Amino acid sequence: MKFANAQEVISYLYSLPHLHPKNDLSFIKKVLAELGNPQDKVKTIHITGTNGKGSTSYYLSNLLKKAGQKTGLFVSPYVYRFNERIQLNNQDISDDDLVKAANIVQAACDRLEKFSLVTFEYEVAIAFVYFAQKKCDYAVIEVGIGGEHDKTNVITPEVSVITTIGLDHEKIIGPTIQDIAREKSGIIKNHRSVVLGNVPQNVLLILLEKAKAENASVYQLGKDFDVSVAKEINYDDPNHSLTFKLRPKVEAFDIAVAFKAFSLLKLNLSTAEIEQAINQTTIPGRYQILQKKPLIILDGAHNIQAMTNLLNVVHAIAKQKQGHVYALVTMMKDKDLEQVFDLFDKQDQVLLTTLSYPRVAKENDFPIDVQRRYNYEGNYQTGFTELKKKLNDNDILLVTGSFYLVSAILNWKGKK
The missing domain is CATH 3.90.190.20 (Mur ligase, C-terminal domain)
Structure with missing residues (x-):
């Protein structure tokens, strides 16, 4: 099968099943291996959280772009059109590039006989193929649902981010908030830093124990960096003091987490450039x-x-x-x-x-x-x-x- 245009790709994606009978990563890993593991050819930041992961992803990708990095962004859902799901330097993937990447993924599936992906796996594979083709310096990858079993969890990121944890998708990754925390902790990787946002106390220990088991350095909002909201948003950590335009308090948490993750990458930006990158960020469909x-x-x-x-x-x-x-x-x-x-x-x-x-x-x-x-x-x-x-x-x-x-x-x- 070969796709002729973007609408054919999108129609095919939505005709696929949403879930495998078995909730593991074997299918996505198999197709990525057939594709030469494109996810390993790009540095990544992995972001999960019940809320705020989309906003955090946008703030972080803007900071990376401002620092002169060729930056991929994989987010969901889209607001205006499907192509928003996969971006390069804030530009949606073009229809032509979408078709090219989808045909590469489909050829790999065809080579693996009696093999098919679910919708989200296919989208993940397209994104990684595209980011590798474009030789991204970094790609910001937003989790679909959860963490450990999410189809994006095939990467070893430079930094992992968990924005917050609450009740959502309980039937898939619950039923309790502790179950949800354990699932989201699955993006914490060995000897890689993790940034924790506004995480409830009753599940914080689950994340800290996972980080300890993985020898992952933890940077925690309210402990290692802080944010406050008055007439503007004020961010502080031992090395930075920043001021951003006023946004809702929940957005202030996302900004703080995004900047902390960015700061761990040791890329050079002046205070003015950091503030400008955040202040100019617009997030479709969020406030x-x-x-x-x-x-x-x-x-x-x-x-x-x-x-x-x-x-x-x-x-x-x-x-x-x-x-x-x-x-x-x-x-x-x-x-x-x-x-x-x-x-x-x-x-x-x-x-x-x-x-x-x-x-x-x-x-x-x-x-x-x-x-x-x-x-x-x-x-x-x-x-x-x-x-x-x-x-x-x-x-x-x-x-x-x-x-x-x-x-x-x-x-x-x-x-x-």
């Missing part, structure tokens, strides 16, 4: 402001931890402006729906919606109590328009619960 007055915010928060952080920020802004919060929300039906909706204030005006995507919750997938509490509009464009009409200048419209919804609104209303 993205579509309009300033009235304020419209898009954020793909889709679990308890992310939604708690987001609503803390949004409610604080609404209180300051003496305005109301309106929210257009859908979620995947396998998420903690009831607990997430309990995070909204009673006075928030929430409108439920859906998308034509199999995993997205339809009206009857929302808990009965949530259905009773909030109205439902099956067409997200109609829902968005209805809420927008209700806004006064001091009000906030929040679009959240799923990157798919954020993506749909941005592709309809926003321009890249």
Whole structure:
């Protein structure tokens, strides 16, 4: 089989199964070996975490690019188009390069008879082939789900990063937060540094024990480096004192973790260049402001931890402006729906919606109590328009619960 264009590649990827019967790395390792192990030809930084791993990946890749490094970036999900998943120096992979890399991967699969990859494995293989072809100096690799069994966990990174740990994907890597921590600790590698972000105390020991077993140096937020938020973001460690433009507190943690990981690579950047690289970073679909007055915010928060952080920020802004919060929300039906909706204030005006995507919750997938509490509009464009009409200048419209919804609104209303 040979792909003729990018749409053929993308259609084929989405026709593949999502999971193997056996949750291990044997399939991806076999195809990478057939490809000459391209993942070993590029220096990597590996990033996991329940929340913040995407933002951290973007901040880190911007710092590397600023330091003159040819920088690959592998992230998920995409917001505007599939090609965002694989980037080189902040540019999405071109359709031509996507087709070339996919044909190389497919030829390797064809040589391995009766052999097929799942969607994410195929994407990982394409990314590593592309980064090796382009002779990247570094590639920032964001984990898909978890860590130890994630299909990206075929690298020996220069630095590993664990941003934070909370409840998400419990059915796959849970059920407890301790199980999730053990799974994420799987990216800590022998004699390689690990940077830990805002990790809850009840699982911190699991990560520290894994690091000790691997003889990995640990750099911990709040102990080895710190960040605070006032009128701006202030970062401090024994060698650096930096100031960044104000962003939500959760973003401040991501900035701190990204910079700490970058500093361990011993690349030269002036204080001004570091601050500029961070301040100029935009992260698609994460606290993205579509309009300033009235304020419209898009954020793909889709679990308890992310939604708690987001609503803390949004409610604080609404209180300051003496305005109301309106929210257009859908979620995947396998998420903690009831607990997430309990995070909204009673006075928030929430409108439920859906998308034509199999995993997205339809009206009857929302808990009965949530259905009773909030109205439902099956067409997200109609829902968005209805809420927008209700806004006064001091009000906030929040679009959240799923990157798919954020993506749909941005592709309809926003321009890249």
